[in-house]
Amino acid sequence: MSIFEGLITDLSYKGQGVTRDPTGLSIFVHGALPGDVGKFRIVTRKKRYGFAVLEELVKPSEHRVTPLCRHHGFSNGLCGGCPWMMIDYSEQLARKDQIVRSQLLRSKLLHQDLILPSIISSPQSTGYRNRAKFRSDGKAIGFQSSASNALAPIDDCVVLTTDLRAKLRKLREMLPNSKWAPQAGRPLVTIEVDELTRVEDVMPNLPIRFHQGNSQQNDKLKCWLRDRLPGGGAKRSALELFAGSGNLTKVLLSGSFQDVFAFDSDKKAISDLGKNFSPKVQVGVANLFSSIKAVEGMPGALNAEVLLLDPPRSGFSQLASLVNKMPQLERIFYISCDLASFCRDVAKLSDEWVLKEVQPIDMFPHTPHIELAANIERKMTY
Numbered sequence: 001m002s003i004f005e006g007l008i009t010d011l012s013y014k015g016q017g018v019t020r021d022p023t024g025l026s027i028f029v030h031g032a033l034p035g036d037v038g039k040f041r042i043v044t045r046k047k048r049y050g051f052a053v054l055e056e057l058v059k060p061s062e063h064r065v066t067p068l069c070r071h072h073g074f075s076n077g078l079c080g081g082c083p084w085m086m087i088d089y090s091e092q093l094a095r096k097d098q099i100v101r102s103q104l105l106r107s108k109l110l111h112q113d114l115i116l117p118s119i120i121s122s123p124q125s126t127g128y129r130n131r132a133k134f135r136s137d138g139k140a141i142g143f144q145s146s147a148s149n150a151l152a153p154i155d156d157c158v159v160l161t162t163d164l165r166a167k168l169r170k171l172r173e174m175l176p177n178s179k180w181a182p183q184a185g186r187p188l189v190t191i192e193v194d195e196l197t198r199v200e201d202v203m204p205n206l207p208i209r210f211h212q213g214n215s216q217q218n219d220k221l222k223c224w225l226r227d228r229l230p231g232g233g234a235k236r237s238a239l240e241l242f243a244g245s246g247n248l249t250k251v252l253l254s255g256s257f258q259d260v261f262a263f264d265s266d267k268k269a270i271s272d273l274g275k276n277f278s279p280k281v282q283v284g285v286a287n288l289f290s291s292i293k294a295v296e297g298m299p300g301a302l303n304a305e306v307l308l309l310d311p312p313r314s315g316f317s318q319l320a321s322l323v324n325k326m327p328q329l330e331r332i333f334y335i336s337c338d339l340a341s342f343c344r345d346v347a348k349l350s351d352e353w354v355l356k357e358v359q360p361i362d363m364f365p366h367t368p369h370i371e372l373a374a375n376i377e378r379k380m381t382y
């Protein structure tokens, strides 16, 4: 397809550089950043937009840096795990702030009283990641290329913690490995590892339990929440959805809640949560995307004054209908790992609710990922 020269003027919320082709069509380009002038080859053209690859960098942006990782790249065989590694860190943060602001504006959630501080930067932009999902074909180990589903073999990964880098070295020593050979229909297996994993026990395609991937930023998230919990009132209760094994439940319990009701679909996580925090926490296992009957059926859960939710990327589109069933609800804390689903869910709340504060947190430097912690309050009526 055709090649054209252009200037990248923006970054999409998914992290791709944005330019226009000579006909005025918006074109998204992986690995290009605002200020870059390049020659772009269009690979897909749709009615309203298209995708291109950077064929030649004519003039680099002033924010372009040399990536810290030799495996970084956008073509086949290179790792697409840190697509912003060629942007200097302070510019990454500035761009994330801009993306949050413009998505809130588009969703009509930006208002003059909204508290919207700058993103909380990660103290470490390398060595922070405490969990990894490697891919293997039984001969090599690495991540998936962004250009295809092919393996991008790696010998090291600078964003992993020291512990995980050592584990990667050990995993490489276990190659070739017939147990990691791809199964029928699947070109690669996944090898998930975190700081609790013993390399000797690793099993292909076995998911590990969710926990936040950047421990220092998780501590900041918990502090943010702790500082905003309402105090006082002997009979206050909280409902927590997508509680996992209780990372944020611990914070709720540091507040003055008499009861906490916690739900998640992960049976093992929720059973550990129940054991660890009994008797103050009542737990329920539920697929919250198919039904909220389990929540409705737990005595007291819908009478909570505080709702905390931390859903996966798809968000929680039933938020507005659940909130309508909670007459005593005063405040919602929405922790989100996806700006688009967060905006969709909050925009559906009735005008009894006001988005008071949105705090972006940088969990994953060198990626476009943005974590949000938001405080939503019921408007006071006198």
Ligand SMILES: C[S@@+](CC[C@H](N)C(=O)[O-])C[C@H]1O[C@@H](n2cnc3c(N)ncnc32)[C@H](O)[C@@H]1O
Pocket: 210, 211, 212, 242, 243, 244, 245, 246, 247, 248, 263, 264, 265, 266, 269, 286, 287, 288, 289, 290, 310, 311, 312, 337
């Ligand atoms: C972003 S994690 C949050 C976990 C926890 N709050 C934490 O900080 O570790 C999302 C959680 O949603 C849960 N989850 C995913 N799909 C679900 C579903 N359909 N119904 C209920 N929980 C679900 C996962 O098990 C996971 O624990």
